[in-house]
Amino acid sequence: MMNFKIPCGQQKLDLTLPDEQVVGVLESNIGTMKATGTEDEIVQAAMAKPYGGVKLSALARGKKTCTIICSDHTRPVPSKHIIPFMLKELREGNPNIDITLLIATGFHRLSVEKEMRAKFGDDIVDHEKIVVHDSADADANVKIGVLPSGADCIIDKVAANADLLVSEGFIEPHFFAGFSGGRKSILPGVCDRKTVMGNHCSKFIDSPYARTGILEGNPLHKDMVAAAKMANLAYIVNVVIDEDKKVVAAFAGDPFEAHLSGCKFLSGYCQVKAVPADISITSNGGAPLDQNMYQCVKGMTAAEATTKEGGVIIICAECADGTGGDGFYNALKNCESPQALMDEILKVPQGETQPDQWEYQIQSRILIHHPVIYVSRPEMKQTIEEMKMHYAPNLDEAVKMAKEIRGDDATFTVIPNGISVIVRA
Template identity: 25%
Template sequence: MATGTIEAPWGGGTLRLDLPRAWGVGPGDVVEPDLRGATSDYPVALDEALDAPADSPRLEEVVGPGSRVAIVVDDPSRWTPVREALPIVLARLHGAGVAVGDVTISVGVGRHHAVDDEAMRRRLGDGPAETYRCFSPPVDDLSAYADLGTTSRGIPVRVFRPVAEADVRVLIGSVLPHLQAGFGGGYKLIFPGASHRTTLGALHRQGLARDSDAGRLLGGSAAENPMRQAVGEAAGFLGPCFSISHLIGAPGMIFRACAGRPESVQDALAEEAGRRFQAPPAPPADVVVVGNDPWPGDPMQSFKALLHHRAASVPGGVTVGLFWTDPGEIDRSMPRSAMRLIAGSGAPGGWAIRRLVPMAERILMARESSAAFMLRWARELVVDRTVMVYAPPLHERIGGRLGPVRIFADQDSLWKAVRRALPRDRRDAPRVRIFPRGGLTYVPRA
């Protein structure tokens, strides 16, 4: 029998999981991140980091009168305290003599949706959005990018001009587990955040050769990660960069702010992120349940949370996503028209996708398409397991299927379907592992 109530964060509240009682799932089957020790005073924490930067002079010593400074912040799908950080950083820049007209602010959107004026104000705050030249780099407009050359790996280094042509770049972001780069943050705000699509596509092919084990990239060290190595080499084509990065939990929960040399900041925060967020070893489970908290409801990021826990499942098992979905975020990374097209294909479309994804991935890799990495992750997720998602708003928008993924609006139907999908000898007593805050936790491949 179950040993206690199991709940997952759900928007501003909680979702009680109505799991089959016969499964005997209890709190011991739940994996939570270490959320202890959040700072109680972020401005003080940021000032302390800026006063003692890692392996770098202080920001005020890097710039001066006449310096052109490009600030790059991460996109609105992250919950980095950008609005809180900017006034502190800008005050230091201007205190060192940097003129308002010499500062630009770019949002590193990469392939995500462009940031419009309203979203820019929400991300930066009204003051910075109105005072400074602010940009959402147009990923397909080659004329907006400076071509800085080609790396030894054949990656074209095409960087958004306000960023490439500045004297100093200030990167404001956070470090979270990342499928391909090990951990996000750092130079990734520029590569690919402020890079042309050709650069973005070349970077996203790193480490995804047909015979490679992409699952081993998650949570790995930068020194052994092909994408991080490629990003680091591309960054060498730029001038000075200064990183201000964070280790974050839920929105408003900041464990640490760190500033200085991008590589040093990234390594320090990635090490702590691993200690806090990596799940302890355990036998693979028949049913893996993953919440998308604290991601703000973007379906693409929610599916990435499932991939972060792929290694927790037995081959042929069932992965269940609990996707709290903000209507305002529902098509940030995946256009609603594309979701409806896939959803409209129904079960036959799901059957075809399972079989055609590997073939399509091989074709796109051969053509060096920027879409190849998306298909690689799709294959990693759906080809050898059953995926089901509880997401009432998404179900309302597109119905009960997204290709091979079934979407549910009520838990009773969900858990009945999960039970039916299990092998007969596992239906009444499956091994279950639950990750309520799957936007933070991750399970690396052994």
Template identity: 25%
Template structure:
């Protein structure tokens, strides 16, 4: 059976023995919005679980519009013109509005990248700034964690009177789904961002695609400290075209968006596989982002342990912004290190790399992980505990994996990083 999967902006072909191939586990075709501007406006005018913009916007209020960075496919340049026009219509003054790029702990966006992200006209009209996560002079204390660690957030967000979060709803390995109150970690200090991931890394289950998780519940409690007055969340088709939009309260609108997202992105698993071949699309930026495809693909494998995942990814920027990450992905003692970090002990190293590495370490111990692509090296993947093949050896990677299982069953996925898999008979 000849199949093809995305590799960045290209398609790459491969063959799977006919007797082994279960099929493609991809969501059914979703219809993109016929009039995206109308769909965005309709969601803004009919918020879920919260007040309308006209009820919370006044001329004297300083407004921060918080948007995600270029690692996400959210159509920011399509949403902002509609949103900003509505803010002005409701009485907001242009000079009181700024746009903040929520980086989390990702690298700072360049001016050209920010201009492309928001659109040229908006970039020229409104201040557009990166959030801050490292410079203590630009962070503001907002409270403490349950262990007494300080919570810090970007000053350019905290000095606003009204905060509006814009993001996209896709499955997430820590929060279950993105969107909603997740704009808070996006504008928090690096140590605060790091707090979520260590907590999550102590759980053994794959939380990708859960409607909510213990970490999301904790995060939504923290959002009350900083205030998130309105959200706009998109649901895109697998081809990244705008499909649906929800807006309103960061909890109520989010949950409705998740319900819709499961229907749009959901794929039914009719038979479990020994080997699943998965493209990282659209999380192709680096090995910090692309393993989301492994979380998305894992439910397609048999049992709680065993089986092989072959991830195809260009990883354009290599390992990504946390070079210590491979070391901790390869370790088996991560829980002890993470608990020490949470307890405030002086543990050397990048705490976010420790936490995410610990989560991936657990997946590495559950499943055999194979990475195919030219953006990372065999040495780097070996350091992570993954088997590696260059793109030119993709077919060899598949043949080797199939040979390991008697009566091998193989499935494939076109976009694992944004997949929601559910079993036969499971209600979504």
């Protein structure tokens, strides 16, 4: 028998399967990476030798204001090991520079103080100027240009008006932007909802290049790069984290060089070959990334890439924050079928993209081809079933349900962390 630990919330669920039925175990090799120092030392070393050759302290000279774009509560970015060093170097270059931390909430709900204290620590929350971006507050945002797609590029005024704009972040595979990090701190990070929806239109999401680990030819990525350039994003500190969410590599400096180098580095550890199976078991990497169903579509896309047509996808996710979006929930709850919903989505023009449309478009794509079983907390049962999926109270029950669909001799592919891998056909 083969034994596995599948992340779910703050715990790991036990899974045991017969050896002969497991045809693939897809895991990143991040765990094999040997860190060359502490998390702080790794970040400081990257900042000491930035891509592009210009240090943050040099960029700060002569600038009156600086905005540091920071990740929000949905991202496991180890900000405590990044932001203090960015603040320190900025003030070394210019002791009088006026710094604002801008929380990049994108299209998510606003971060609350408790979440910011957990992310940054009390000292930063108590002593630094912090603004939480609100994509729905039109008065707080300003148009700075037009994207290649034709959508207006509208960003937070705190970013647009800064003399120096920099950001932190982390790089991971992303299910339609290719990778997180870099240019994503601008779009969708600090963009107005109109810009986010224009970029996340049905045509772009439907592109075969809008997939995990793909940048070249990806229409969303093209818009995101353009937005970052229009916003004059000058410098980033992006990290790669391991399964324990610890920094194992860092990339600092020019936003485009540093990010691309980080993506290439990560690909070498995350790329895995698909092993088609009747049943695929995955997760969204545990808390905080499995806090809602909206986020968990990401983990499902890894399973989607390695599950046979009609095969079952099992995802383990606590969903402590529920669905993560009313639009996402209602679209799936109220549709006649996933196919009917998809047909409707593909008719929506770019300028009329609806909130959460991209997420239920991808969820629909998955459901058209695969039954999905959620292993989650009991309170989620009704919601999961309303959204055209199946609920299981534990992994054993989920496996039993999946076998009833695909047979007792069904094959399995196990992806312990669905957002840590880039599955290639």
